[in-house]
Amino acid sequence: MSKTVNDFSITIATVNGSGSQSANNILMRTLFRSGVPVGGKNLFPSNIAGLPTWFTIRVSEKGFVGRRPQSEVVVAMNKETLLQDFEYLKPGGLFIYNSNLRVEEADLPPNVNLLPIPFNDLSKDVSDSIQLKKLLVNMIYVGVLAELLNVGEEVMSGTIEHQFKGKESVYSINKNAVEAGRSYVRQNLKDYSFPLRIESKQLTQNKILIEGNTAAALGLVYAGCTFVSWYPITPSSSLVESFESQCHSLRTNEKGEKLFSVIQSEDELSAISMVAGAGWAGARAMTATSGPGVSLMGETIGLMYFAEIPGVIWDVQRMGPSTGLPTRTSQGDIISAVHCSHGDTKHPVLFPSNPKECFEFASLAFDLAERVQTPVFVLTDLDLGMNTWISDRFDFPDKPFDRGKVLKKEDLEKRGEFARYADVDGDGIPYRTLPGTDHDLAAYFTRGTGHTPQAKYSERADNYQDLLNRLDRKWETIKTLIPHPLAHYNNDAKTGLIYFGSTDLVIPELLELLGDDSYSTLRLKAYPFHREVQAFIEKHDRVLVIEQNQHGQMTELLRSDFPRWADKIFVLTNCDGLPLSPEFLAHQLKNISGGHNGH
Amino acid sequence: MSKTVNDFSITIATVNGSGSQSANNILMRTLFRSGVPVGGKNLFPSNIAGLPTWFTIRVSEKGFVGRRPQSEVVVAMNKETLLQDFEYLKPGGLFIYNSNLRVEEADLPPNVNLLPIPFNDLSKDVSDSIQLKKLLVNMIYVGVLAELLNVGEEVMSGTIEHQFKGKESVYSINKNAVEAGRSYVRQNLKDYSFPLRIESKQLTQNKILIEGNTAAALGLVYAGCTFVSWYPITPSSSLVESFESQCHSLRTNEKGEKLFSVIQSEDELSAISMVAGAGWAGARAMTATSGPGVSLMGETIGLMYFAEIPGVIWDVQRMGPSTGLPTRTSQGDIISAVHCSHGDTKHPVLFPSNPKECFEFASLAFDLAERVQTPVFVLTDLDLGMNTWISDRFDFPDKPFDRGKVLKKEDLEKRGEFARYADVDGDGIPYRTLPGTDHDLAAYFTRGTGHTPQAKYSERADNYQDLLNRLDRKWETIKTLIPHPLAHYNNDAKTGLIYFGSTDLVIPELLELLGDDSYSTLRLKAYPFHREVQAFIEKHDRVLVIEQNQHGQMTELLRSDFPRWADKIFVLTNCDGLPLSPEFLAHQLKNISGGHNGH
Amino acid sequence: MATNQVGLERKDYGGAKSTLCSGCGHDSITSHIISALYQSSVQPYQVAKISGIGCSSKTPTYFLDKAAGFNSVHGRMAPVATGAKMANQDLRIIGVSGDGDSASIGLGGFCHLLRRNVPMVYIVENNGVYGLTKGQFSATADEGSRRKSGETNHFSSIDLCSLAIEMGCGFVARSFSGDAKQMVPLLRAALEFKGTAFIDVISPCVTFANNPGSTKSYDSVKEHKYQLQQMGFIEPKEEISVDYEGATFVEMHDGSRLALSKVDDKNFDVSDELQALRVLHQARKNQQFVTGLFYFNKDKQNLLDEEHLVARPLCDLSEVELRPSRDSLNKIQDFYA
Amino acid sequence: MATNQVGLERKDYGGAKSTLCSGCGHDSITSHIISALYQSSVQPYQVAKISGIGCSSKTPTYFLDKAAGFNSVHGRMAPVATGAKMANQDLRIIGVSGDGDSASIGLGGFCHLLRRNVPMVYIVENNGVYGLTKGQFSATADEGSRRKSGETNHFSSIDLCSLAIEMGCGFVARSFSGDAKQMVPLLRAALEFKGTAFIDVISPCVTFANNPGSTKSYDSVKEHKYQLQQMGFIEPKEEISVDYEGATFVEMHDGSRLALSKVDDKNFDVSDELQALRVLHQARKNQQFVTGLFYFNKDKQNLLDEEHLVARPLCDLSEVELRPSRDSLNKIQDFYA
Numbered sequence A, B: 001m002s003k004t005v006n007d008f009s010i011t012i013a014t015v016n017g018s019g020s021q022s023a024n025n026i027l028m029r030t031l032f033r034s035g036v037p038v039g040g041k042n043l044f045p046s047n048i049a050g051l052p053t054w055f056t057i058r059v060s061e062k063g064f065v066g067r068r069p070q071s072e073v074v075v076a077m078n079k080e081t082l083l084q085d086f087e088y089l090k091p092g093g094l095f096i097y098n099s100n101l102r103v104e105e106a107d108l109p110p111n112v113n114l115l116p117i118p119f120n121d122l123s124k125d126v127s128d129s130i131q132l133k134k135l136l137v138n139m140i141y142v143g144v145l146a147e148l149l150n151v152g153e154e155v156m157s158g159t160i161e162h163q164f165k166g167k168e169s170v171y172s173i174n175k176n177a178v179e180a181g182r183s184y185v186r187q188n189l190k191d192y193s194f195p196l197r198i199e200s201k202q203l204t205q206n207k208i209l210i211e212g213n214t215a216a217a218l219g220l221v222y223a224g225c226t227f228v229s230w231y232p233i234t235p236s237s238s239l240v241e242s243f244e245s246q247c248h249s250l251r252t253n254e255k256g257e258k259l260f261s262v263i264q265s266e267d268e269l270s271a272i273s274m275v276a277g278a279g280w281a282g283a284r285a286m287t288a289t290s291g292p293g294v295s296l297m298g299e300t301i302g303l304m305y306f307a308e309i310p311g312v313i314w315d316v317q318r319m320g321p322s323t324g325l326p327t328r329t330s331q332g333d334i335i336s337a338v339h340c341s342h343g344d345t346k347h348p349v350l351f352p353s354n355p356k357e358c359f360e361f362a363s364l365a366f367d368l369a370e371r372v373q374t375p376v377f378v379l380t381d382l383d384l385g386m387n388t389w390i391s392d393r394f395d396f397p398d399k400p401f402d403r404g405k406v407l408k409k410e411d412l413e414k415r416g417e418f419a420r421y422a423d424v425d426g427d428g429i430p431y432r433t434l435p436g437t438d439h440d441l442a443a444y445f446t447r448g449t450g451h452t453p454q455a456k457y458s459e460r461a462d463n464y465q466d467l468l469n470r471l472d473r474k475w476e477t478i479k480t481l482i483p484h485p486l487a488h489y490n491n492d493a494k495t496g497l498i499y500f501g502s503t504d505l506v507i508p509e510l511l512e513l514l515g516d517d518s519y520s521t522l523r524l525k526a527y528p529f530h531r532e533v534q535a536f537i538e539k540h541d542r543v544l545v546i547e548q549n550q551h552g553q554m555t556e557l558l559r560s561d562f563p564r565w566a567d568k569i570f571v572l573t574n575c576d577g578l579p580l581s582p583e584f585l586a587h588q589l590k591n592i593s594g595g596h597n598g599h
Numbered sequence C, D: 001m002a003t004n005q006v007g008l009e010r011k012d013y014g015g016a017k018s019t020l021c022s023g024c025g026h027d028s029i030t031s032h033i034i035s036a037l038y039q040s041s042v043q044p045y046q047v048a049k050i051s052g053i054g055c056s057s058k059t060p061t062y063f064l065d066k067a068a069g070f071n072s073v074h075g076r077m078a079p080v081a082t083g084a085k086m087a088n089q090d091l092r093i094i095g096v097s098g099d100g101d102s103a104s105i106g107l108g109g110f111c112h113l114l115r116r117n118v119p120m121v122y123i124v125e126n127n128g129v130y131g132l133t134k135g136q137f138s139a140t141a142d143e144g145s146r147r148k149s150g151e152t153n154h155f156s157s158i159d160l161c162s163l164a165i166e167m168g169c170g171f172v173a174r175s176f177s178g179d180a181k182q183m184v185p186l187l188r189a190a191l192e193f194k195g196t197a198f199i200d201v202i203s204p205c206v207t208f209a210n211n212p213g214s215t216k217s218y219d220s221v222k223e224h225k226y227q228l229q230q231m232g233f234i235e236p237k238e239e240i241s242v243d244y245e246g247a248t249f250v251e252m253h254d255g256s257r258l259a260l261s262k263v264d265d266k267n268f269d270v271s272d273e274l275q276a277l278r279v280l281h282q283a284r285k286n287q288q289f290v291t292g293l294f295y296f297n298k299d300k301q302n303l304l305d306e307e308h309l310v311a312r313p314l315c316d317l318s319e320v321e322l323r324p325s326r327d328s329l330n331k332i333q334d335f336y337a
């Protein structure tokens, strides 16, 4: 039987809180360091410990690391789900299980390749502490897999060392556990023909393996974000927590003074209101949250829109409606973000598609927010935010911050006049001063009620209409400041695929699966839509929008913004909380091509 | 100079909190009782006392009582705005002002017909109390106008009596004030040719003069609403306050026990959450609010949607964004209502167009909410809610309440099984039991997280997808339960006008102003859109949607729900906080017909 | 098998299997609730279990699955419970919340529910952290308490009991998840109290707040425990047994009594709110963990008294009672004619 | 024309013309604020005025129009002020709110701001009603107080001062809009306090709550007034004059002092929070209207101490300080390679 080399996936079934997470990461990073592209999908429950978790590592020389519903190899460590775990196994695949879980071969499905391994017994030789043994069992299956896959010793131990930098004892005991697994294989499975093999390559140079939330946190550090107020919520918490820990090393001066402030607020209403206060006072301020938080922030976000206060809201989307599935992914907050708050509000929204863009869009979001003086949303999702993605290395941002139209004392001196809400430049964006500016012209009054260009209270119909019209002009200006979409035209393609966000991960594979050249593609990076989006739609007989939500929210926006072509805009949604599977999409697309129109 | 009879408007400029409000109402109701259709528009500031207020009474035999920007007669009682008040005067109109305000004729614009009247002096003869005189001045101008308009004595005093039922002294002093005004005219303006006259008619039989909020409050009483939780906000407060006072007489038993409960909550988050709790427990529960409140209710409304809990949210819209203009009208909360909350939520929304529908839609909203087990929005606005409208009398609702699919002990007995979220009937609507039901099958667990048809917690992708799909089936059922739109086809019309809500008031006049038959009309009564809406759009070369908001929110919904015809759906918006003016609309429409397409 | 006065066994008061971490204080509280309901022979169908969001708020799934339950949204247990009680005053409401749920996002609703004195049992399972989001400090974390991550809390903590007294609550107690002897009688009394009975239960989070330096760890709680009273519950017609020698008694609205045998503070008087505040403030200063019934006053009007509702639950009324006559509608409209 | 130490006249501290009802207590408070700012020679541009929504929250427009102002949304003054202060610690923040704004919709934010001890002056213009929405009861309406409409409040009222003490606030006072002599020195002291200085000012609503039966009417307030101390403000280097004979003094962080001449309670001690609570609770019971400085403690860490920020305001930092080196980014990425 010939081995599959560098193109397979392995699913490991454990319980959460058992330490398997770090073991899985070590295995994944080891494969990555062998020079082969990898990706990890962690399917975890919405509780803290003791419930089933499935971790899938995908390996692909082509860099196809989207989710695979089924794997060539499954490692079953959780008795509770042992039978369910077979759902994750490809026909003809190999099912490794912990034989110490006291399972009767007889109870397992017939004609499946089984490989029982007594993991608990193996852990005995590594430690006597029950606590430790529980943890080390995980490193033992890592060792077993490494040996079976024929992973090099040194890259493995290199990774372990890197993981436990400075913790010598932890390092060695983990190494021993891995060794125990390896030697078990050497002794007992000498001639065993394991179906998969890793061959080291050079395909991951200049790449990193990172979670979107970590990338976003770094982006915020380098974007000069100084104030964060947040209320914990999965899957956004790790974004703020890693921002804070990065800042402790990168943003603390020699005197130990902080050049940043992170305040855990009492709820999301206060979080966004602190951001409004800080943005008003001139700091680069942001909050991170998920759907339920956005639903609570509406009133203050409307105030920021209307009083023209910059701020960034980073929404790591999870599956709604309501509390929904807090540990599953979705793109379901698009309309809530775009139209957050009552009474004719609209907000720019950015859609990063990978860790590198998470890093870059942090700067982009603040430049945009301060340039146009409005709240800016960044929408990622649990898949991009919390799963581990392979990414190009980030470029150092040497472009200076764009702090927008802020008038300092000297400027006021020169100008001799200042009207907070006057459209001086005709782009709909007014000038502002910051509180504390030492000049008689500087002070103005900010409010969420009707006002004149001089920021005086007014209920006059004409003042109000002028104000709303200026905000519309500002919206047009925003369209010129947002990132261009990424279009790939395929000359004789009649159908265009539009997608955005984490969906990007599966597109190359999808196109290969579709086989023919009958598609052009366009990746949206922002709302409002850039005119290139219109051009793309115009150019094709029909356009399919791939969305990870139930009602095709982006499609709704496209249809209402491009009514002239709405009749050729169709939607293709997947909304079960799992990261997209390229096979599934390909299947759907073929259906649609065969008639069904997705209206 | 010939007099204009029964077709004019009068604007009275005063300061708020000065008692002019009740005086204006007495005058208006007197004209109404003379058998001529009238309408009142009160333009008041967002404060409590001392700021300018303009009240316009429009009289029209044809029943055209939409807002007129300018009036044939202006009565200026507020020195602060005396010059601004001329903006409200038609060219050639008559400007009556209080000559005791010490204004120099010279300061007033030239070639305007002026009629100075010493109102303060006149008040001296009616009372000595300074307090009282301040108030009575208002009744004096009422008397002056009544006499000039030639309004009958008895109908006038009848109205005053009706206003101050049971308060003999108040009645007589007010009557005297009116008389003072009248006699001044008889003595000093004997041969003065006043341009306007009232002739009594029989055109207001079976009509009433009422505010939409009062009508809604009555509707809720007769709809069996038993629980209201609210947080005060203009322009919705008077809705709940009149519900409560109506209930004190209509819903209190002989023992003085209440058959209703109104709780003023600490904020809107609690208001809607109490409604959720009460709806869950089986009461007909509602809250009333305005835009800012809706922005705060999003999270709980999403919970109600997903956990399938009935409730009614009555949003009396005011001008946004943010706090905006709290005392101005708007239709700006459409999208916030339809998509209230994150993660793919959708809610049915009703759009009453007049007081009668405010009354009727209260029952409709509860029947719908309990039938489909979901939160239902009713959207009115400040113009309909707080201004005084002429309306047909309300029919007594003898249809029994539709409490929806509620299983009682006996039902459970019969069925022998119960699964809270199972689609037994194929219409997407499950059955429910109420807490407290004395049967072992009754209890179930309600949550905003993923669940099985048996209401058990589940994170399984297939369970979740099934659940969302059932909610979509339910949405289709909703389309069959909402009220039909009101269509008037005009056979050879190429253009269709679509409108909704308070806009209805001006449509008859608008059509007359447009003069020709080139329009069909369709009045929307609800979202989602009934299939007749599609039929209407299909039938016309183009459709114009009249909206009182900035971005054409209904148009956005129409375009995304009817993509095939989106290219012929155009928007016509008016968004300055003032009730629609038919002239203005007619003007706009002609522009559009002349090319400009409103995209 | 032993059964209670309504013929049910203890297991009839159970619920789904817990998914909390093994050793979580919340699970002990769940079992005390089950004991109290069983011993008090509560009719399951009369109960409504309501919670917010959090590990603590998950627990209503783990007891009394014969009763309706509602796991609402984060911080909204209080208003949801208020609405449910007003819609059906016959429901016996057990509200379960967490310190994050009630002292952070739900603080406003918590305070205002107490002001209104909504008849229900209000339990906060208090561990000083946000368990379900992995252990961030909550507003009840004591000043100086340390997190597993090493971080120290410097903000003054919210003491839900003194706050409850401040808000006019008539039944204010604190207990410990590990103290069945105190909690069960306390819960049984709370179930008979016609007003809001608030119980703040310190409930260690073994995963995120059981570390040395955490003031809400099992060790710290045991070490600094200061107990006002040991308790016993006596049913309406039940004799007072000798073991209550020297105890004082407070009587619930149904005639049942809670026996308070003083322990560490011999002259503590549950009717004196200022003394209660003194004890609580001092305990906070001295980093003592004080348990007991702090304040009791059953004379305060509750929301139902205040509302003067008909005896029948609002949810049971039909158009017969709710829709006024045709005639009434005509009269009203004549006024607007 | 008289000018102060920064060369400004009193009128330089004025603002737009008030649009409140004539006689509204809020307008008097506005003028006391103007006096305090003028007398303390505050630099207008250093001040940030922040409020929520309500008649009271409108008042920042009516004073110091040389300072930045922010009339935010209902109930959010507290978090907005917190954010502004963290962004620019040099701002002297004056927060103005109402009883509805802070005790109802904003209660959570109010309590948590106090816990964090955000350096600012926090003024509640307290009339017991929602003025701007036409006079509904607020949560500070006293039990038994009557509305103009005749309705009586039966819910226990929230006493913002005892609540502030409960939340750990170090400067807690109550005054009356009509008492310039007490309010101006109080405000001047508050302006120098490095932490949250909370002042609850009873401010009659002449239009909706000045009726007989209203406990916050001018008459009722005068009638039931119980004054702890009369006050005087003494600048850092200023001599203590003889009129302060027998007074006690509390010192602010800048060395200025507030002189407290005891009036109705000779042995009241502002450093004893329990005594303060006793006084407040008794006053509430006896329907007395007590004014004065209830609690003072300047040793508590404030949010800025806690945060260990650089001296320069965060809003002034540029990429030079904020963007770590290219090298640092490489190092970090190596870790993820």
Ligand SMILES: Cc1ncc(C[n+]2csc(CCOP(=O)(O)OP(=O)(O)O)c2C)c(N)n1
Residues within 6 Å of the ligand: A231, A232, A233, A234, A268, A292, A293, A296, A323, B299, C053, C054, C055, C056, C057, C074, C097, C098, C099, C100, C101, C102, C125, C127, C129, C130, C131, C132, C133, C138
């Ligand atoms: C609106 C909203 N914000 C945030 C969250 C995330 N969240 C879930 S539980 C929780 C805190 C729970 O803490 P606590 O109430 O103390 O319960 P515990 O888990 O400690 O028992 C948070 C912040 C949420 N579910 N909803």
Ligand SMILES: Cc1ncc(C[n+]2csc(CCOP(=O)(O)OP(=O)(O)O)c2C)c(N)n1
Residues within 6 Å of the ligand: A299, B231, B232, B233, B234, B268, B292, B293, B296, B323, D053, D054, D055, D056, D057, D074, D097, D098, D099, D100, D101, D102, D125, D127, D129, D130, D131, D132, D133, D138
């Ligand atoms: C979210 C929201 N809900 C309700 C309102 C309506 N509203 C405006 S002011 C106010 C209450 C003001 O009361 P208070 O804070 O005591 O100020 P006062 O007018 O009494 O000085 C309310 C409920 C609003 N503006 N925003």
Ligand code: SF4
Residues within 6 Å of the ligand: A048, A049, C019, C020, C021, C023, C024, C025, C026, C055, C056, C127, C131, C132, C204, C205, C206, C207, C208
């Ligand atoms: S995380 Fe803490 S609170 Fe949550 S279940 Fe585990 S131990 Fe309990």
Ligand code: SF4
Residues within 6 Å of the ligand: B048, B049, D019, D020, D021, D023, D024, D025, D026, D055, D056, D127, D131, D132, D204, D205, D206, D207, D208
């Ligand atoms: S309504 Fe009351 S609070 Fe508002 S301005 Fe008038 S008097 Fe002042």
Ligand SMILES: [Mg+2]
Residues within 6 Å of the ligand: C098, C099, C100, C125, C126, C127, C128, C129, C130, C131, C138
């Ligand atoms: Mg907790």
Ligand SMILES: [Mg+2]
Residues within 6 Å of the ligand: D098, D099, D100, D125, D126, D127, D128, D129, D130, D131, D138
């Ligand atoms: Mg007030």
